[in-house]
Amino acid sequence: MGLRDILRAAATLAALVTLGFSFVGVKMNDPPEQSRSPLTGFPTWHGTIPNEDKEVNYAFVLAALLFTVGASYLSHRATKSPSRSLTGFVTLSTGNEESSVQVNELIQYYIDATTISVVGYIFFDVGKIWAVVGVLHNLLEVALLLTFLQGGRVTKVSFGLYLFVYVCLVILFSVYLDWPKDAIFFRWQGLCSDFGLVIMFVRIFISTKKQLEAFGNRDLHDEELARAQSVVERLAQEQERSGSIDALAIHHPKAGDRIAHTAGPSSATVAVNSPLDYLQSGLKKFVALPPTPPQSHQPKDRSPESTPRSQHQAHFDGETVHVLVGDDSANVDANDCTRPVVRTLSKDKSIWGVEWYNPNQLLILIAASVFHLVGNVLVTIWPRSMYALAAFQFSYGVVFPLYAYYLYVDNHALRQTKVYLPQFTKVKTFTVICLTFIGATLTIRLALYFSTRPASGSVF
Known part of the structure; x- marks a missing residue:
């Protein structure tokens, strides 16, 4: 509970009381004659x-x-x-x-x-x-x-x-x-x-x-990011159950740890200066990766081009963002399972379409x-x-x-x-x-x- 919230509440209450006093002196002793309902004949409002x-x-x-x-x-x-x-x-x-x-x-x-x-x-x-x-x-x-x-x-x-x-x-x-x-x-x-x-x-x-x-804003206060951490972990569990991506190991690295990401044929190493940086990476994954519905649940007679889709990818104030996506046949492991990889998207790209954001x-x-x-x-x-x-x-x-x-x-x-x-x-x-x-x-x-x-x- 912040002081600003209390002041706003007090101001709205004062405005309501002031408005209530404006009714003093309003007379309703001589109301107009009520009309009658054409079907029932009862008085109307x-x-x-x-x-x-x-x-x-x-x-x-x-x-x-x-x-x-x-x-x-x-x-x-x-x-x-x-x-x-x-x-x-x-x-x-x-x-x-x-x-x-x-x-x-x-x-x-x-x-x-x-x-x-x-x-x-x-x-x-x-x-x-x-x-x-x-x-x-x-x-x-x-x-x-x-x-x-x-x-x-x-x-x-x-x-x-x-x-x-x-x-x-x-x-x-x-x-x-x-x-x-x-x-x-x-x-x-x-x-x-x-x-x-x-x-x-x-x-x-x-x-x-x-x-x-806010998911891509590094200047955000630690508290606001922390409130969404449980949501990130919940989605990771949903993703693991849905089978849309491989199980993600959620841990909290210490300052100075480094996380390697694969971006196509090359790899990039991102320094993790604090648990806040790791959490921010998790938040971007949360926005970018809703669980993919199974093929049997896809809409009938509906092509990807004709179906509006929501924007669940990174779009963070022009910042370049790493998002997890399922790669093509070039990234298939020995068990014929598609491996998730990290790709870099600019703010103008979309992995879900642009009709509905x-x-x-x-x-x-x-x-x-x-x-x-x-x-x-x-x-x-x-x-x-x-x-x-x-x-x-x-x-x-x-x-x-x-x-x-x-x-x-x-x-x-x-x-x-x-x-x-x-x-x-x-x-x-x-x-x-x-x-x-x-x-x-x-x-x-x-x-x-x-x-x-x-x-x-x-x-x-």
């Missing part, structure tokens, strides 16, 4: 929309439904029969690595729950009854956040308890609060999870990019969460604008096909990929929670501000 074109509105709703249903179908197809090894979520503080199976399942359920909420909207419109269905959408967002906090896999019994309490509280407050407090509360808690997903995906992207770049596949998740957040923010601040409502509904046609596309990429279009989760210390987690509250609360505050202006109408 919005007033009448001036110059509303119901035909256009229903067209956008139907488009959102078709896109979410299509995304749900494609997500099930993408995760049903993976054609490659899945992404591994690595926790650097412990060295644990979890497959992305559970995260992918939650994303798939997230798309399904959103489809259900859209169907509920068609029947009930947004209101107290719809909240019982719509909360499933937010529930899966919270489940994704908790899963990432636990290292990419549910590891604690409290996971289910948190979700149960969350659902109960949201339904109770949404049902028993009076208009418009019920609508404001439901919108606020949904925005919290929306902001939380954006922050989480951005942090994971930055953490992964930083770690991949780790962690660029995470940009799909960032784009999806940002589009969804923007749509929700617009319809919250300007709920009586047909343009904002259309943007919100149209966003569903972009967001959830993007999530389905990520599942396809993760299951079919990449080699095995390592994603490095950021540090989830108590102070940093508290700071992120405050940031999500600030984003959601600021959006509601802006909505209340514009609702007091005659040309803007009400919040909902």
Whole structure:
């Protein structure tokens, strides 16, 4: 726990408290008259929309439904029969690595729950009854956040308890609060999870990019390199079990030892000045050598030229890097086994292809969460604008096909990929929670501000 982290947490808490005081004096004694659901006749969580074109509105709703249903179908197809090894979520503080199976399942359920909420909207419109269905959408967002906090896999019994309490509280407050407090509360808690997903995906992207770049940075602090040592040893064991390369003897040489590497016909000798140098060499091997899938597990009808692959080779700020690769028939021993050799690659070379570079596949998740957040923010601040409502509904046609596309990429279009989760210390987690509250609360505050202006109408 550093002083900088504590100061950031204090600053975000102070900003949240200050924002809370801005609600003092806001009056909601004269809320607008609620519209009625055209099918059920129950009150909704919005007033009448001036110059509303119901035909256009229903067209956008139907488009959102078709896109979410299509995304749900494609997500099930993408995760049903993976054609490659899945992404591994690595926790650097412990060295644990979890497959992305559970995260992918939650994303798939997230798309399904959103489809259900859209169907509920068609029947009930947004209101107290719809909240019982719509909360499933937010529930899966919270489940994704908790899963990432636990290292990419549910590891604690409290996971289910948190979700149960969350659902109960949201339904109770949404049902028993009076208009418009019920609508404001439901919108606020949904925005919290929306902001939380954006922050989480951005942090994971930055953490992964930083770690991949740090593997070749000799100026990195010893502590940061040491955190990844257990990951290196774990991968070496995986490589030995998979048979992709010969067993690697892991030892910690003393200062002054020298390690010989074979580079084609010639050999090079690299001085090891400290265990840190050896560890750095191991880290480069970790990035460069994911286990090669057996031939029987290769995708059918898929040529190497047409399959995007992730960059798991050395790419370290222009530095020339030694990587282990399987050589051709020129390096076959007496037992007809291919020997691993060390080759030198420049920063512009790639042994896996150039179409997909780790962690660029995470940009799909960032784009999806940002589009969804923007749509929700617009319809919250300007709920009586047909343009904002259309943007919100149209966003569903972009967001959830993007999530389905990520599942396809993760299951079919990449080699095995390592994603490095950021540090989830108590102070940093508290700071992120405050940031999500600030984003959601600021959006509601802006909505209340514009609702007091005659040309803007009400919040909902």
